[in-house]
Amino acid sequence: MKKTKKMVLLSILVAIALVIYLIEAQIPVLFPGIKLGLANSISLVALILFGWKEAILIMILRTVLGSIFGGGLSALLFSIAGGLLSNIVMILLYKYLKNYLSLPTISVCGAIFHNVGQLLVAAFIIKDLRIYLYLPVLLVSAIITGYFIGTLASVLKNRLEKILTLDKRL
Numbered sequence: 001m002k003k004t005k006k007m008v009l010l011s012i013l014v015a016i017a018l019v020i021y022l023i024e025a026q027i028p029v030l031f032p033g034i035k036l037g038l039a040n041s042i043s044l045v046a047l048i049l050f051g052w053k054e055a056i057l058i059m060i061l062r063t064v065l066g067s068i069f070g071g072g073l074s075a076l077l078f079s080i081a082g083g084l085l086s087n088i089v090m091i092l093l094y095k096y097l098k099n100y101l102s103l104p105t106i107s108v109c110g111a112i113f114h115n116v117g118q119l120l121v122a123a124f125i126i127k128d129l130r131i132y133l134y135l136p137v138l139l140v141s142a143i144i145t146g147y148f149i150g151t152l153a154s155v156l157k158n159r160l161e162k163i164l165t166l167d168k169r170l
Contacts, residue, residue, distance in 0.1 A: 010046070010054055017042035017062040022070050033118060033134070034141040037111065037149055039066075043087060044107060044153040049160060052091040059083045077125075078118045085117035086110040103157070107150025111142035 047055035
């Protein structure tokens with residue numbers, strides 16, 4: 001893929017992830033720290049279609065821009081910690097176990113580690129490890145939302161692969 005075309009596609013993915021992130025930030029949460037994380041589906045798709053560097057790049061750009069437009073410093077810290085840990089886990093699972101694990105399973109593992117990363121930041125900020133008592137609630141939500149995000153990423157991947165394949169024939 002030519003560099004310019006790849007840069008345009010990655011820019012579009014960052015823009016889509018940012019819009020999803022900002023819209024989702026407006027939805028009230030029932031429990032602290034629990035939301036769908038729809039923008040993570042874009043990073044997961046980027047991992048599959050482009051590779052780990054691009055997935056990390058999209059996550060970082062989306063997080064930084066999302067924090068500038070609608071979050072703040074605390075949102076940046078929580079999102080970066082969770083996003084990096086989540087992406088590292090998904091990258092490793094996809095690289096070494098993609099033939100054995102489904103995309104929803106990889107996404108669930110990423111969601112779990114996203115919550116662990118966010119709790120690390122929370123424990124550091126409040127200087128109390130008892131925050132991990134909230135982990136079981138977050139794990140249940142991670143399984144549900146991670147499965148949904150992984151299924152969504154599978155659909156997006158299939159659609160984007162068709163578009164990219166069609167584009168190569170033109």
